[in-house]
Structures are given as C-alpha cells and as structure tokens.
Amino acid sequence: MITRMSSLFLRTLREDPADAEVPSHKLLVRAGYVRRVAPGGYSWLPLGLRVLRNIEQVVREEMDAFGAQEIQFPALLPKEPYEATNRWTEYGPNIFRLKDRKGADYLLGPTHEELFALTVKGEYSSYKDYPVTLYQIQTKYRDEARPRAGILRGREFVMKDSYSFDLTDEGLSHSYKQHRDAYIRIFDRLGMEYVIVSATSGAMGGSASEEFLAVAPTGEDTFVRSTESDYAANVEAVTTPAPPEQSIEDKPAAQVHHTPNTPTIESLVDFLNAADLGRTFTAADTLKNVLVKLTQPGAKESTLLAIGVPGDREVDFKRLEAAVSPAEVSMLEESDFAKNSFLVKGYIGPGALQANGVRYLVDPRVVRGTAWVTGADKADHHVVDLVQGRDFTPDGVIDVAEVREGDPSPDGKGVLVAARGIEIGHIFQLGRKYADAFALDALGPDSKPIRITMGSYGIGVSRLVAAIAEQSHDERGLIWPRNVSPFDLHVVVAGKDEALAAGGEKLAGELSAAGLKVLLDDRKASPGVKFADAELIGVPTIVVVGRGLANGVVEVKDRRSGERVEVAVDEVVEHLRALVRG
Amino acid sequence: MITRMSSLFLRTLREDPADAEVPSHKLLVRAGYVRRVAPGGYSWLPLGLRVLRNIEQVVREEMDAFGAQEIQFPALLPKEPYEATNRWTEYGPNIFRLKDRKGADYLLGPTHEELFALTVKGEYSSYKDYPVTLYQIQTKYRDEARPRAGILRGREFVMKDSYSFDLTDEGLSHSYKQHRDAYIRIFDRLGMEYVIVSATSGAMGGSASEEFLAVAPTGEDTFVRSTESDYAANVEAVTTPAPPEQSIEDKPAAQVHHTPNTPTIESLVDFLNAADLGRTFTAADTLKNVLVKLTQPGAKESTLLAIGVPGDREVDFKRLEAAVSPAEVSMLEESDFAKNSFLVKGYIGPGALQANGVRYLVDPRVVRGTAWVTGADKADHHVVDLVQGRDFTPDGVIDVAEVREGDPSPDGKGVLVAARGIEIGHIFQLGRKYADAFALDALGPDSKPIRITMGSYGIGVSRLVAAIAEQSHDERGLIWPRNVSPFDLHVVVAGKDEALAAGGEKLAGELSAAGLKVLLDDRKASPGVKFADAELIGVPTIVVVGRGLANGVVEVKDRRSGERVEVAVDEVVEHLRALVRG
Known part of the structure; x- marks a missing residue:
C-alpha cells in the first residue's frame, strides 16, 4: 500500500518545540511522529506508530524465537498483590493510584512481577510444567517526578516485560542467558550502539543484573568503559582492583605531627610538604575517614559506619547507597558528634574509631602494608606512616570511592573513561522474592514442594524510538535504521x-x-x-x-x-x- | 512456527468458573483463553491474545482500506479537555479518575472525541486538509457499575475508536457510509451474525446513529426485527406506523358514564362490557393518560407532560427517555397531584389537561377520527366515544408506547419479533458538538472559517472475542471462525x-x-x-x-x-x- 503525503495526517514543524532539549525530542516532534498530550504523555501520530510497531515486532520475534510466550495483563491492577510484596508501599509516589466507584484501591501497573507469579501459580503445579517464560508488550505507567525528553522518560510508555520461572538456580541462569542473547539480537537488529553494564539491583533486590545502555551523550545514566576492552559497567558496579600487599617490616614507625590549621586534605598536604619530612606527599598518600549513619530496614536506631578512602577521592554516595542497600545512609549531624566525643572533626583516625567500636571499612587500595597520613584523633594533629596491618586493622573493605576517568579497568585492560547512556533493557535474576511472597511452588518428583525462582526482564519499547533517534540523526533530521523506518x-x-x-x-x-x-x-x-x-x-x-x-x-x-x-x-x-x- | 501443547502456557479446566453465567465466559475461561484478575479485568493468555490480535488485524485492514489513518493516544488523560465538553461531569461515576503526584486531575479514557478534535485542530488549518479519518485500537476504561460476563462487559477493554472530520454535512454522511460499509466487511469477515439497528444517541447527542448488534440470546441489548424483512431496530428507535385517519361525521356523540370502582383499565373494560352499551370494548379502545415531569438541562423547574396511549399498552420508559432527551423524566409525587387539583387520579381525560395548559402528546395510533373511552376528569366517571379532532386535539404525537412482538414492522413487511444482541459496533454522526467546544475550524477558500463536523465510530474489539464465542460454540466447547481462530x-x-x-x-x-x-x-x-x-x-x-x-x-x-x-x-x-x- 502506498502512503501519500497529500493525505497523510502529518504536518512537519520548522521550529523546535519550546520544551524540548534533546535531539530525539525535537526531531520526533518536528517530523510529526509524536505530540504531547500531558506531562509525560504523548500521542503517536501515523509515522510514530509505525516505528513503534516495527520495534515491537522485532522484540516479539526474538522473544518468540527462544520460546517465550506472549500474554497480556490489564494495566489497571488491584492493590492486594502489590501489598503482599510490599511494593504498594515501596513505590511511594512513583505509581499512579486510584479508587473505583466502590472505593477499592487500584494502581496502574509499573511492572507486573506479582501478576505473573500469581498467574503461573494459578495454572501450573508440577515440576514437569517448568521452566516457562512469559512476556507482554504493554502500556505501563509511572508517576515520574520529572518526566523529560519527550518519550525518553514518559509517564505512560510501552514496555516489553518478561518473567522466567525455573525450578533451580541453574535453570534461572539459563533463562537469564536466553534473555541476554535475545536482547543482543534485538538491539543488533535495531541497529543500535549499546553496552551491557553490570548493574546494581535498585529497589528489586536479587542477584545477577545487567543493563543494556544505548550510548548517547544525552543519556541519563552514566557508565564507564575501558579504552582497550569491552568492559563497561555502571559506576555503582565498578570494582576497584586491589594493589599488591606491601611489606610491613621496612616501614618507618608512625609519628604524630602537630599540623595546625589543616582541616582539609589540601592544607594538610601543603603543610607536610612544607615541613621538610624528606619526601613529597600527595593527597593520595592521605587516608580520609568519612562517617555516615546506616539504618537497617525496620530498625529504629542507626549505627555509625566509618569509611577510609585515599584523600584524593571522595566517597561516591550512589556507590555507597548501592553497596549498603537495603540499609539507608544518612549524614552525621552536630548532635551525633556531640554524642560521640571521640570523633574529632577533621582529625578522625582509625585509632579512636576502633577503640570505640565503630565499624571501619576501607577502600580496596588500603591493603596490608600501605602507609598513610591520617587523623590523630586530636585537633590539629595528624599521624604519618600509619601502616595497615601494623598500626590499624580495618573491619573489612568497601568499594565506594569515586570512580575516575583514567582509573585502571577492572579487567586489567586499559583505563576507564566515562560515558552516558539511555537504559533500553534490563535483565535481572529476581530469585525467590516473589515466589516467597505468593508461595509459588512446584510439586517435585518426590512430592515435595520446590520453590520457584524467577527472573525479570524489561525492554523500554517506546523509549527505544527515542533512543534510536538519539543515535541516528543529523542536523537535518532523523535517519532510521531499515528495520525501524516507518x-x-x-x-x-x-x-x-x-x-x-x-x-x-x-x-x-x-x-x-x-x-x-x-x-x-x-x-x-x-x-x-x-x-x-x-x-x-x-x-x-x-x-x-x-x-x-x-x-x-x-x-x-x-x-x-x-x-x-x-x-x-x-x-x-x-x-x-x-x-x-x- | 509450531506451537506445542507440551510447553504451551495453557491448562484447560473441567469445571465452569463459579462466577460465569454466559457460554462465552465459561468457555473462554475453561479453554484457557482468559483469566480474571479483578472485577471486569482479565488477562489474555496465549490463545486469547492470538484471537484478540486476529480480530484487531481484520479491523485494522478494513479501516486502512478506506483511508482511515491509525494513531494512538495515551489512556491516561488530563481533565481539561473533558471539562471543556462537560463530559468530566456527565460521566459521573462511570469513569476512573485519579490524581498525579502534583494533585493534577486525570482520567482513564473511555472514548477520545476531545483528544482527536484537539489533535486535528493542532495539525490542520486549511479546508484543503479535509476530510480526514483517524482511528486507534486501544485499551479503554469504564468504571462499570456491574462488570459482567467476563470480557463481554469489562472495565478495561480494547476498542477501535475512529473519528471523521468533514467540512460539510454531506461529507459527514459520506464518512459515515464509509464506516458503515467497513463495519459490514469486518463483521462479515469475522463470520458474525449481526443486525444493524437504528439507535438513539445516548449521552453523546447528535444525529444519525446505528448500532451493530451480534445476535445472541445472552445479549444485554434487546431489539426487534421483522419476520419478513431485514428491518431491525433498537426498541427505542422503533417507529409506530399511524393507522389511516377516520371520518368524524359518523361517530356517536361523546357520553359521560358513571363508572364506579374502575380505577384500572381491566376493571373499566369489564364494567363497560357489563353495562350493555351495544358493543364490546377491549383495552385497546381506551385511552390511558400518563403524566410525567420533564426537566430540561439546566432548568430548575420541571413541567408536566401528559401522554395518551391506548389502554392495552404501557408507556416504555426507555423509549420515553430517548424521545425527550436531553430532558430528564421523573414521576409525579403526591404533592404534584395536590398542587394540580384538576388531575383526578385514575380518571384523567384530555379535557382537564388542555383546559389547564398541560402539554398533551398522544401515541401515533390516536389519529384524527378515532373514538376513545377515557377519563372524564371526575372520580368514578369515564367518557365514551371521545373523538380525536372533534372532542379533543392533542398537542402532538409521541411514540413511546411499549413495542410488542406481533406489532407490524414499520417497513410494512411482516411483524416484529423481539431478539437480543451484543453491541459490537456503533456509528454515529456527532455533528459539531466537539468542534464547537474547541473551535475546530478550517479556513475556507474565501478565508472564512468553516466549523468542522465530526463522526464517531466504535468497535468493541475485545468484546468481539466473547461475542464470537457466544455465537460459535456447542456443548463441547468453542468453534472459531477461520479468520479468528488462534x-x-x-x-x-x-x-x-x-x-x-x-x-x-x-x-x-x-x-x-x-x-x-x-x-x-x-x-x-x-x-x-x-x-x-x-x-x-x-x-x-x-x-x-x-x-x-x-x-x-x-x-x-x-x-x-x-x-x-x-x-x-x-x-x-x-x-x-x-x-x-x-
């Protein structure tokens, strides 16, 4: 069938829309693919709907190809299953909630783990029924605080969400691999440039998790990649290689120095270098001890955590939050310092921390045998050549220092550079959280119940339209890959x-x-x-x-x-x- | 691709679901096509989704074939456009409403007249742009008071809704005809038995309107059809043929009779036949005068309306409501009789009504020259041989008496029989209501604005799955037409x-x-x-x-x-x- 421009419902615009900042948003509006209806709500005009359907079809074909079965749930969902998993509460203001005429609570589904788990439980009972993978391509809803960039982050959007159900951890690994391979085929067919990054799990809790990020300077997600290998990871998931341990024997004894007016690393380094101690110090030679409070889920009281990082790096709070999840992190207030008078602000050292039972974790670079300049637990005093394993012994390692361009790649090949991406896919080994919530069991060959383990996998189908446009345009307009073009x-x-x-x-x-x-x-x-x-x-x-x-x-x-x-x-x-x- | 039962996500059931009353609901659940998630909310399992998609595809092909263009709107819609047309209020509890995190009001779209009108206004400006027909196949929401029969009347359902935009009434008629023809092709391809009935407009207000009803004894809609022609109509839309006028000259003079204890038609007829008046009376010889109150939209006061119908028929209140819409009908209370002492309950005649300025409309059968037994406006008294055109002259005709099987078909061929159907399609000339609300104009060749006229057309896509199942099954299960079968x-x-x-x-x-x-x-x-x-x-x-x-x-x-x-x-x-x- 021929589509004629003379009758096509399309009017292109010469001007960028006033609210558009990123190229995909500007071009998809100017070229008449989408129109804004409400914050984060867009209509798909004929060209846009064709692109959306083309992408859906590629996703569908690759899901079907490995035996995933398509079904479809309502978007309007009763509260009860989401209460059973506590997500009704956890989502906070991020979901749309409503009541029906009888006053019953509903939500507009953001993802459907609960419904899939309950449906499989309703249909299947024997170990012979498993494994099974189900998916849907469906309109989803999230009440984003800041919908942005047109269809890149909307409040109503199309997602492919799938869920695998397995009897064993090995089965889950296999289902995960099937999805990973299918996603690679999908994004390849869509002509995308993307990376697969190790991800932290966010609010869902579980084990293996990877994100597919479309490389784009306008992306919301930052990640790092190696200059010399395929390594790529979310900043939260970067692991810092530990340097070799050093000999303790040849280290000079620790000496406390009077270091007046040195509350910052910079002032301390300047002071030490001016003091003529026979060597030159840099910020990387100092050990900065950062204190935070951790609150475990359900706990009323917080506990102190001290984190030792080389003085040339800050603690990255996103990395810290990911590392201590599900505990919550908060900063110390003046009253906390008042309560814990051993904490001498600006001069905190390992000694007082450990003497007072504060849990003390250090950066992977702080290995046995390394010597540090750090606080002496006394105003205007620091200690030089405090040696890990001789003068202090941390309670463990925590990898939460900032990741910087130029850091060595964790795979040993090249160094890291920063990049930005758009999350277009996420694969995730959920484990048994949802199966536990709904007692999703299969009757085993020995008539004993086997608790099912789940995976959850998503592709942002409508977001892909924008992500492809971000990657594939020039100053004159859009340039669609063949498989996607209207x-x-x-x-x-x-x-x-x-x-x-x-x-x-x-x-x-x-x-x-x-x-x-x-x-x-x-x-x-x-x-x-x-x-x-x-x-x-x-x-x-x-x-x-x-x-x-x-x-x-x-x-x-x-x-x-x-x-x-x-x-x-x-x-x-x-x-x-x-x-x-x- | 082969689908294997050994791995298909399907478990058939031997028992009917407890909440199912109609065959389609029982069989679609038993055969594993759908599962209930919430009241009026169903999930589509693999077989059901295939059938739904097959139907969608037939609808899409026939819409595309006559040049309708597919687009897609959000389901989550801002309040404002629906306030502009007053539908935000008119829908009452029948739509789902919600607020976002900022407190802004939204609804889940039941139909999208407003959005389509606004979108066309946003893109088009010249008379050269028109006509255009746009459609979507989309999930819609209505907070039905009584969701029933599985997917036959759900609260979340799939509809094809389309809207035509024309410069002239003739253009609208043409667009209407295009839809009517396309619907005929669609329902024929789907192998359905259906009738096209004249419909009243319901809450939408406008002119020509027809419904496509799938014939099914379990249908919610009643309609009548001729025994000898294609005539079919909603009961509300049946027109009663007027009998020929009669000569007044040869009629005996009206006589008032003392008719004690005859408050009902039956007792009156018995009394008259016992009174030996030289002929036999039946209820059809009596004229029953029914009083109601009408309240016009926005009016504070109601007015009285008297309706004269042959005594063998009741006033059909659905027909009455349709006939007087948008005015609302209510019954008289005791206080109304007290205020209007000329109304002698049980003995109301045309004389007192007209003497007191009550609007008096009569059934089409009450033609000039017909003689009637009716109330004499005096307790225990009736008048015999009161002749229309001689003794009383009604203010007009109103066709709201009940329609009965055996009544002559309005097209003069055969008699009417009652049947039931499922509304599967509705085509409707909206006119300029929505264009007026949003000032949707095209600039004419003379640079003067032309107000656009719209049509609105719907097909219940998910309902069709059930409607087909209602028509096509036996005691052992479902029997799909080829174009629909999974x-x-x-x-x-x-x-x-x-x-x-x-x-x-x-x-x-x-x-x-x-x-x-x-x-x-x-x-x-x-x-x-x-x-x-x-x-x-x-x-x-x-x-x-x-x-x-x-x-x-x-x-x-x-x-x-x-x-x-x-x-x-x-x-x-x-x-x-x-x-x-x-």
Whole structure:
C-alpha cells in the first residue's frame, strides 16, 4: 500500500518545540511522529506508530524465537498483590493510584512481577510444567517526578516485560542467558550502539543484573568503559582492583605531627610538604575517614559506619547507597558528634574509631602494608606512616570511592573513561522474592514442594524510538535504521508537471507491488520543501523522480551518507528491492 | 512456527468458573483463553491474545482500506479537555479518575472525541486538509457499575475508536457510509451474525446513529426485527406506523358514564362490557393518560407532560427517555397531584389537561377520527366515544408506547419479533458538538472559517472475542471462525508410540512450512483427553494422527460439523492448505 503525503495526517514543524532539549525530542516532534498530550504523555501520530510497531515486532520475534510466550495483563491492577510484596508501599509516589466507584484501591501497573507469579501459580503445579517464560508488550505507567525528553522518560510508555520461572538456580541462569542473547539480537537488529553494564539491583533486590545502555551523550545514566576492552559497567558496579600487599617490616614507625590549621586534605598536604619530612606527599598518600549513619530496614536506631578512602577521592554516595542497600545512609549531624566525643572533626583516625567500636571499612587500595597520613584523633594533629596491618586493622573493605576517568579497568585492560547512556533493557535474576511472597511452588518428583525462582526482564519499547533517534540523526533530521523506518522508501516527486506526477505514481505502485512500504510525496509543494521534509522524516532511502525521468533515470539518495546514484527506471525496482532487503 | 501443547502456557479446566453465567465466559475461561484478575479485568493468555490480535488485524485492514489513518493516544488523560465538553461531569461515576503526584486531575479514557478534535485542530488549518479519518485500537476504561460476563462487559477493554472530520454535512454522511460499509466487511469477515439497528444517541447527542448488534440470546441489548424483512431496530428507535385517519361525521356523540370502582383499565373494560352499551370494548379502545415531569438541562423547574396511549399498552420508559432527551423524566409525587387539583387520579381525560395548559402528546395510533373511552376528569366517571379532532386535539404525537412482538414492522413487511444482541459496533454522526467546544475550524477558500463536523465510530474489539464465542460454540466447547481462530490447524497425536509422535512432528513441520499456524498436541496424555481439549479449544480443523498413519492416512475432522475424512499423508498438506486458505 502506498502512503501519500497529500493525505497523510502529518504536518512537519520548522521550529523546535519550546520544551524540548534533546535531539530525539525535537526531531520526533518536528517530523510529526509524536505530540504531547500531558506531562509525560504523548500521542503517536501515523509515522510514530509505525516505528513503534516495527520495534515491537522485532522484540516479539526474538522473544518468540527462544520460546517465550506472549500474554497480556490489564494495566489497571488491584492493590492486594502489590501489598503482599510490599511494593504498594515501596513505590511511594512513583505509581499512579486510584479508587473505583466502590472505593477499592487500584494502581496502574509499573511492572507486573506479582501478576505473573500469581498467574503461573494459578495454572501450573508440577515440576514437569517448568521452566516457562512469559512476556507482554504493554502500556505501563509511572508517576515520574520529572518526566523529560519527550518519550525518553514518559509517564505512560510501552514496555516489553518478561518473567522466567525455573525450578533451580541453574535453570534461572539459563533463562537469564536466553534473555541476554535475545536482547543482543534485538538491539543488533535495531541497529543500535549499546553496552551491557553490570548493574546494581535498585529497589528489586536479587542477584545477577545487567543493563543494556544505548550510548548517547544525552543519556541519563552514566557508565564507564575501558579504552582497550569491552568492559563497561555502571559506576555503582565498578570494582576497584586491589594493589599488591606491601611489606610491613621496612616501614618507618608512625609519628604524630602537630599540623595546625589543616582541616582539609589540601592544607594538610601543603603543610607536610612544607615541613621538610624528606619526601613529597600527595593527597593520595592521605587516608580520609568519612562517617555516615546506616539504618537497617525496620530498625529504629542507626549505627555509625566509618569509611577510609585515599584523600584524593571522595566517597561516591550512589556507590555507597548501592553497596549498603537495603540499609539507608544518612549524614552525621552536630548532635551525633556531640554524642560521640571521640570523633574529632577533621582529625578522625582509625585509632579512636576502633577503640570505640565503630565499624571501619576501607577502600580496596588500603591493603596490608600501605602507609598513610591520617587523623590523630586530636585537633590539629595528624599521624604519618600509619601502616595497615601494623598500626590499624580495618573491619573489612568497601568499594565506594569515586570512580575516575583514567582509573585502571577492572579487567586489567586499559583505563576507564566515562560515558552516558539511555537504559533500553534490563535483565535481572529476581530469585525467590516473589515466589516467597505468593508461595509459588512446584510439586517435585518426590512430592515435595520446590520453590520457584524467577527472573525479570524489561525492554523500554517506546523509549527505544527515542533512543534510536538519539543515535541516528543529523542536523537535518532523523535517519532510521531499515528495520525501524516507518517506510522502506520515500519517493519524492520533484516538480509539478504531470509527467513527473504520473511517473512517481507509477514507480510507487511498482515498488508497492514488489512488497515495499512506500511513502510518496505527491504534494503540490516545491522540491525544496519536499526534500527538507524527506530529510527530516528520515526514511533511509529517498527516491527522487525529477528532471532525469525524461531521460529514463531516477535518483536514489542515501539519507545517511547523502550519496546519490542515478538508476535507470526499468532497473530501479529491482535495485531498490535488493537495497531494502539487503 | 509450531506451537506445542507440551510447553504451551495453557491448562484447560473441567469445571465452569463459579462466577460465569454466559457460554462465552465459561468457555473462554475453561479453554484457557482468559483469566480474571479483578472485577471486569482479565488477562489474555496465549490463545486469547492470538484471537484478540486476529480480530484487531481484520479491523485494522478494513479501516486502512478506506483511508482511515491509525494513531494512538495515551489512556491516561488530563481533565481539561473533558471539562471543556462537560463530559468530566456527565460521566459521573462511570469513569476512573485519579490524581498525579502534583494533585493534577486525570482520567482513564473511555472514548477520545476531545483528544482527536484537539489533535486535528493542532495539525490542520486549511479546508484543503479535509476530510480526514483517524482511528486507534486501544485499551479503554469504564468504571462499570456491574462488570459482567467476563470480557463481554469489562472495565478495561480494547476498542477501535475512529473519528471523521468533514467540512460539510454531506461529507459527514459520506464518512459515515464509509464506516458503515467497513463495519459490514469486518463483521462479515469475522463470520458474525449481526443486525444493524437504528439507535438513539445516548449521552453523546447528535444525529444519525446505528448500532451493530451480534445476535445472541445472552445479549444485554434487546431489539426487534421483522419476520419478513431485514428491518431491525433498537426498541427505542422503533417507529409506530399511524393507522389511516377516520371520518368524524359518523361517530356517536361523546357520553359521560358513571363508572364506579374502575380505577384500572381491566376493571373499566369489564364494567363497560357489563353495562350493555351495544358493543364490546377491549383495552385497546381506551385511552390511558400518563403524566410525567420533564426537566430540561439546566432548568430548575420541571413541567408536566401528559401522554395518551391506548389502554392495552404501557408507556416504555426507555423509549420515553430517548424521545425527550436531553430532558430528564421523573414521576409525579403526591404533592404534584395536590398542587394540580384538576388531575383526578385514575380518571384523567384530555379535557382537564388542555383546559389547564398541560402539554398533551398522544401515541401515533390516536389519529384524527378515532373514538376513545377515557377519563372524564371526575372520580368514578369515564367518557365514551371521545373523538380525536372533534372532542379533543392533542398537542402532538409521541411514540413511546411499549413495542410488542406481533406489532407490524414499520417497513410494512411482516411483524416484529423481539431478539437480543451484543453491541459490537456503533456509528454515529456527532455533528459539531466537539468542534464547537474547541473551535475546530478550517479556513475556507474565501478565508472564512468553516466549523468542522465530526463522526464517531466504535468497535468493541475485545468484546468481539466473547461475542464470537457466544455465537460459535456447542456443548463441547468453542468453534472459531477461520479468520479468528488462534491456529489454522490442531494436530492431535492420538497415541503414545514413537512412530505416531514422529509422524505428528513431521506433519506439523510440513504444515508450518506451508505457512499454516499449527497447534500440535504432543503431550503424553490419552487420546480422550486430547480430543476433549481440542473440542474445547475450538480450532476449526482437527487433524488426527492415529492408527491410520500405519496405512498412510490421517483423519481430518471439522470441529463444527463433526465430519471426518481420511486423507492420504502425501496429500494432506495440500488438502489442508486448500481447506484453510479457502
């Protein structure tokens, strides 16, 4: 079927929308793919819906290919299952809640772990029934505090969410691997540049977890990648390699120095270097002890935690939060220092911490045998050459110091550089949390119940439209990968005379008959307007029916490279069919 | 691709669900197509989702075929557009409402007239842009007071809603006709038995309006149809043919009779027949005057309306409500009779009504020249031979008497019989209500604005799954029309030996390679269990790979007729391909 621009419900815009900051948002609105209806709520106009459906179809095919089965749940869900897992409370203001006419509580589903677990429990009972993987491609809702960037972070969006149900941990690993492989095929088919990063689990709690991030400077997620390998990870998941332990024997004895007016690392280093101690100190030689309070879930009281990091690095609070989850972190207040008079602000050292029973964890770089300049637990005093394993022994290691560009890659290859990405997929070994909540068991061969273990896997289908647009555009407009493009070909009739119009119609008809999806610009507009719209809309191949037609040729233009070739009219259908079908 | 019963997420049930009353609900649950999640909220399991998608695809193809363009709106909608049309208020408790984290009001869209009108206004400006028809296939929400019958009347459901935008009334009529024709093709392709009935407009207000009703004894809607023609109509829309006028000259003069103890039509008729007046009276000879109060929209005071109907019929209040809409009808209370002492309860006649300025409308049967027994406005007195046009002259006609089986068909062919149906489609000339609300104008060729006129058209896509099941089942299970069935063929391996299993696999593989959708029952279950499941699931053609395989034949069974034929294995793929493709 030919789609004609003359009747297509599409009006392109010359100006960027006022509320748009990122390229995908600007271009998808300007090119008439989406329109804003409410904060974080967009309508899909004909071109946008075609792209969305194309992506859905790639996702569906790859899910079906490994035996996942598609089903569909309501989006309007009763409260009770989400109360059973405590997510009704945990989600806080991040979900939409409502009451029906009888006053019963409902939510608009953000993800459907509960419903899938309950449904499998309702249908399956024997170990012979397992494993099973179910999925849906569905509209989901989250009441984002700051919906942004058009469809990149909306409040109503389309997700593919799937759930695997296995009898054993090995089974879960296998299901996880199946999803991981399918996701790789999906994102490859969609022509994306992406990385797979180790992820922390967020609010869901569980074990193995990886995120697929589309590399884009406008992405909300930061990650690091190696300059010399495939290594990539969320900053929260980067592990710092420990240096080799050092000999304690040859280290000088610890000495306490009077270091007046040195409350900061910088002032301390300056003071030491001015003091002529026979060597040069840097911030990396100092050991900064940072105190926080931890509150375990359900606990009324918090406990102190001291973290020792090299003085040239800050504690990264996102890394800290991920490391201590589900405990919550808070800062010390003045009253905490008052209560714990052994904490001498600015001069805290391992000695007082350990003497007073404060749990003391150190950065992986603080290995046995390393010597440090640190607080002497006395105002205006520091200790030099305090040696780990001789003068103090930490309670353990915590890897929460900031990660910096230039740090060695954890896989030993190259160094880390920072990058930004858009989360387009997440795969996650949930384990037995939901099965426990609903007593989801299979009856085993010995008639004993086997608790099921679950995985949860998501792809942001509508977000992918924007993520692809972020990766694939130029200053003139969108450039769709073939598998995603709303049309295979954009045929532009470049001129107003009737022979061209007839030639365009004829060609479009032949291309359509050859099974290609054709957008025909048959409008009474100038060639310049038509070319600008074609560049903006971003169909990867543009066919120009223009002056050359009189000589039996049309021009085939590659939207991405801008390359143009003239092709004889009687060969062009086959030429384009080969081009499109690869 | 072959779908194997051994791994399909499907467990059929032997028992009807406790809450199910209608066949489609029982069978769709028993056969594992849907599962209840909440009141009026169902999940679609793999078989159900396939049927739903098949129906969606037929609808989409026929909409696209006449140039309607698919788009998609959010389901979560801001209040403001619905306030502009007053529907935010009018819907009352029938929509789901919610607030976001900032306290802004939202609703879950029941239909999208407002959003479509606003979107067209946003994109289009010139008369040259029109006409346009847009549609979506989308999840919709209504907070039904009594969700019932499974997916037949849910609170979350899938609808195709479309909207036409035209410059002129003639254009609207054309768009309406395009939809009507497309709906006929859709329901024909879906193999449905349906009628198109004239409908009243309900809450939407407008002009031409027809409903498509799937004929089913379990339907919620009653309608009447002719015994001898295609005539069918909602009871509200039936028009009563007026009998010929009669001569006044030959009628006896009106006489008032003392008729003690005759407060009812029956007692009056008995009294008159006992009084030996020289002829026999029936209830149809009496004129019953029914009083109601009408309140116009926005009015504070109600006004009286008197309705004269033959005494053998009641006033049908649904017909009355439809006839006087948007005014609201209420009954008289004792205080109304006290205020209007000329109303002598049980003996109300035209005389007092008209003398006191009460608007008096009569049934179409009360034509000029007809003589009636009616109240004499005096307790225990009636008047006989009160002649329309001589002794009283009504203010007009109102067609609200009950419609009965045996009444003549309005088209003059045959008589009416009552039937029940399920509303599966509704087409409706909205007119300019929504365009007026949003000032949706096109700039005309003379630069003057042209107010757009709209049509609104719906198909209950998810309801169709149930409606088809209501029409197409037997005591053993579902029987899907080919265009709807989740699979083209259900191949049953009837026996446990390995040759049969291998034969089934081979045949399923060949059929699948021939482009047919195959469900293969490869389970280690008895043939009896497999046959029962096949009948329940309802794929129209069942292929039995059984003992005959050794002799080179398989059995092809028609699910609906039960007919079985043996087909040679080397011919069966072509045989089945021809059968399925027609």
